Amino acid sequence: xxxxxxxxxxxxxxxxxxxxxxxxxxxxxxxxxxxxxxxxxxxxxxxxxxxxxxxxxxxxxxxxxxxxxxxxxxxxxxxxxxxxxxxxxxxxxxxxxxxxxxxxxxxxxxxxxxxxxxxxxxxxxxxxxxxxxxxxxxxxxxxxxxxxxxxxxxxxxxxxxxxxxxxxxxxxxxxxxxxxxxxxxxxxxxxxxxxxxxxxxxxxxxxxxxxxxxxxxxxxxxxxxxxxxxxxxxxxxxxxxxxxxxxxxxxxxxxx
Amino acid sequence: xxxxxxxxxxxxxxxxxxxxxxxxxxxxxxxxxxxxxxxxxxxxxxxxxxxxxxxxxxxxxxxxxxxxxxxxxxxxxxxxxxxxxxxxxxxxxxxxxxxxxxxxxxxxxxxxxxxxxxxxxxxxxxxxxxxxxxxxxxxxxxxxxxxxxxxxxxxxxxxxxxxxxxxxxxxxxxxxxxxxxxxxxxxxxxxxxxxxxxxxxxxxxxxxxxxxxxxxxxxxxxxxxxxxxxxxxxxxxxxxxxxxxxxxxxxxxxxx
Numbered sequence: 045x046x047x048x049x050x051x052x053x054x055x056x057x058x059x060x061x062x063x064x065x066x067x068x069x070x071x072x073x074x075x076x077x078x079x080x081x082x083x084x085x086x087x088x089x090x091x092x093x094x095x096x097x098x099x100x101x102x103x104x105x106x107x108x109x110x111x112x113x114x115x116x117x118x119x120x121x122x123x124x125x126x127x128x129x130x131x132x133x134x135x136x137x138x139x140x141x142x143x144x145x146x147x148x149x150x151x152x153x154x155x156x157x158x159x160x161x162x163x164x165x166x167x168x169x170x171x172x173x174x175x176x177x178x179x180x181x182x183x184x185x186x187x188x189x190x191x192x193x194x195x196x197x198x199x200x201x202x203x204x205x206x207x208x209x210x211x212x213x214x215x216x217x218x219x220x221x222x223x224x225x226x227x228x229x230x231x232x233x234x235x236x237x238x239x240x241x242x243x244x245x246x247x248x249x250x251x252x253x254x255x256x257x258x259x260x261x262x263x264x265x266x267x268x269x270x271x272x273x274x275x276x277x278x279x280x281x282x283x284x285x286x287x288x289x290x291x292x293x294x295x296x297x298x299x300x
Numbered sequence: 301x302x303x304x305x306x307x308x309x310x311x312x313x314x315x316x317x318x319x320x321x322x323x324x325x326x327x328x329x330x331x332x333x334x335x336x337x338x339x340x341x342x343x344x345x346x347x348x349x350x351x352x353x354x355x356x357x358x359x360x361x362x363x364x365x366x367x368x369x370x371x372x373x374x375x376x377x378x379x380x381x382x383x384x385x386x387x388x389x390x391x392x393x394x395x396x397x398x399x400x401x402x403x404x405x406x407x408x409x410x411x412x413x414x415x416x417x418x419x420x421x422x423x424x425x426x427x428x429x430x431x432x433x434x435x436x437x438x439x440x441x442x443x444x445x446x447x448x449x450x451x452x453x454x455x456x457x458x459x460x461x462x463x464x465x466x467x468x469x470x471x472x473x474x475x476x477x478x479x480x481x482x483x484x485x486x487x488x489x490x491x492x493x494x495x496x497x498x499x500x501x502x503x504x505x506x507x508x509x510x511x512x513x514x515x516x517x518x519x520x521x522x523x524x525x526x527x528x529x530x531x532x533x534x535x536x537x538x539x540x541x542x543x544x545x546x547x548x549x550x551x552x553x554x555x556x
Contacts, residue, residue, distance in 0.1 A: 047313030048335055049518050049526065054306035079304055141554035148554060156469040208505065212468045212555035213412040215548050216486050216506025218513070220470070230472050249464065250472025251517060257474070258514035261507060261534060262305050270305065278517060292471050298397035298404060299468035299555055 064101030069192025090259035182223025219260025320357030325448025346515035438479025475516030
């Protein structure tokens, strides 16, 4: 029927446990092939941050960390492991809030999140002794995956690196686009007229985060092991935007 | 292929301009029929807040508003129409932040949002003289639509009333579930084990908001006029949760 618009999101079940040094574009392509799928122009691939961090070897062994004075102070306040706190502070621009077992920080890349994204779940290694940090530059990670996939499939395609992040004011985490390449993450509708010909005032849609949220519904967090989804049917490619565009400058933020 | 999970989101193009008193379940059912579609058990219908407000006649004529002292003060600070400010304050628990032409408030129902959701776009009436406010009780609105659709289609189905809302820390608005009926808006993964058998700590996913965000990618804001989407393929019905469950109590919020 004319006017029906649709998108489909599907997960790729065949992604193996990711090891440091793995080529994610190749793993995704293999999983696509195993699922009898290919990539179509306009497809957006959403990869969970965790597999990107694993491929990039972003592990920290707590045994290697020597907490400084600031880490010791925050550890005493929050009752967290001081070595873990040091790992968090190493990625942190500013601690914004805290409570027992939680530091909410502004990450050096501008994301506001719990514990700077430091993650101890689904990590191989001695219990609690190994921590996985966020990718150093998720936009670069996304660009690398995109480039590998476009080399194999033609393209153009888009790539988003998604993480589940808590929010002010709302219960529960939602998928956010930490990194992106090739995707119109900000859909600017400034100046588009509404049906009465009046100019719309609310103007920028955080479409990259909405795509990450949509994929997150299927990617799952726990033992499902489906860290990659394909979003098909949106007309939202744009080579000039990145995930960093979704970070509001603290000078423009009324809540920092 | 075993293990592939997928969802499809599609919009319904045949929703007419909504008038006060309209039966939204009937309009949605007619649009489904016109599109050659039906509802399947498990489908989640996402309706834009705006058509719900219109059907419920949530209009305010600014000519009828008499701004009080507090409205006059905020109007002077923000350079907003004092009558509009009074309409906003009438729905407001607390003003949290402001800047010229903007009041960020905690709505009486707990949502933190610009201008308490007061909306002057896509509203018929004299230029700027008519404002559309949020539904009085979007969970009740969602329950009413669900009940009408289940009477026609059997069901069970879920309904979400979605709005585009700005955020702290991030650029752009995203779809949020203001109201919900029949949907597992909080997907609780506390206690699920990760693949190493360690308990996951981050535990509650704001799935209702993720569904609203996914639908929002297609619903659009401007002249497209497709205010309803169907989300198909998720296994996320739950008769006990509502949109209010996604509102974090201010006592548990580190950013109020």
